[in-house]
Amino acid sequence: MSLTQAQIEQARARVPRAFHLPLALRLRRIALWTLFAGLMLYCLWVFNFSPTRIWIGLGRLGDVLGFMFPPYIWKSWTEFSEILKGLGETLSIAFMGTLLGAVVAFPLSFLGAKNINRLNGLRLGVRRGYDIIRAFETLILALIFIRAFGLGPLAGILAIAVSEVGTFAKLFSEAIENTSTKPIDGVKASGGTRFQQIRFGIAPQVNPVILSILLYNFESNVRSGTILGIVGAGGIGFLLSDRISAYKWDEAWSIIFLIIAMVYVIDHLSGIIRARIIGDWEGTK
Known part of the structure; x- marks a missing residue:
């Protein structure tokens, strides 16, 4: 279907910016893109980016990956039990840190x-x-707690717990604010107290959201627990850092593979738990 010149002129009069942007707007866009490109080039210059450096780095990375294969296979239970203990510590640190953070954050x-x-x-x-609590990175908190309580899993648990208080409290409060007022009004109309309005009107709406947040952050904290172990907060990260420092790249890759497998299993189990609990909740609505 072809348009006449008169129809085109009418459309141009209704939406002039669809045909031709004003000069001020075009200059503003050019200035913004120029600023963006300049900032990007400045960052590359400050960080000493160069094709030669990238090419040399890729070659070294290939050498490191070559050292990792074939992966190391532990030949005795004594060696392997140490690795399993580290994985168990990391899992325990993530679980306890997430649980303590949630317990404190829920009422807040x-x-x-x-x-x-x-x-x-x-x-x-x-x-x-x-916001103040969330401003502190978990790694910084771990270094502080290591200074206060010494090396070991306790520092990692406290670091994750304190960090999660700010995160959980913010996410939980937003979930509470987004609840519908109809169930609350129903409880109120039947003579329910303020606590009962929260218990029976708000809690059933936010519980599935809170569960999803807890499960996701637990998975994330398992990975964070690995990093905390590198700075001395216990767990598998300490063993991984030790193997890398000793240039035992094949054993380091085996540990990394076990970490990946642990995270995958946790993700799979979290999906099952989420589906069962949230599914039951949806069936009762």
């Missing part, structure tokens, strides 16, 4: 939800507290 999340806490000053102060 109600103070940060605007449909629960009507005191704006208190609510905003609590939310800023979430």
Whole structure:
């Protein structure tokens, strides 16, 4: 279907920017793209990026990967039990850190939800507290707790727990704020107290969301626990760092493979738990 010149002119009059952008807008776009390109080139220059350096690095990376194959196979139970103990410590650190963080964050999340806490000053102060806690990286917290409590899994557990308090409290409070008011009104109309409104009106709506958040962060904390072990907070990361420092690349690759397998198993089990619990919840609505 062809358009007449008159129809084109009418369309141009209705939406002129679809045919020709104003000069000011075009200059603004050019300036923004120029700034973006300049910032990118500056970062490459500051970080000493060059094709030669990348090519040399890829060659060295190939050498490291070559040292990793074939993977190392532990020949005695004594050697392998040490690795299993490290994996168990990492899993325990992630589990305890996630659990402690959730226990502390759950009541704090109600103070940060605007449909629960009507005191704006208190609510905003609590939310800023979430931000302050989340500003500290888990690795930094681990170094602080290692200084305070010494080397070992305790420092890793506390680092993950404190970090997750800020994350969980923020996510839980947002989930609480996004709940429907109809179940709450129903409980209120039947004479329910404020606690009962939260228990029977809000909790059934946010429980599946909270479960998903907990399971996902637990998977993430298993990976974080590996990094914390490298700085001395216990777990498999310490053994991995030790093997890399000793240039035992084949054994390091075997440990990395076991970490990947552990994360995969946890992800699979989390999916099963999420499907069963959330499925039951949906069936009762």
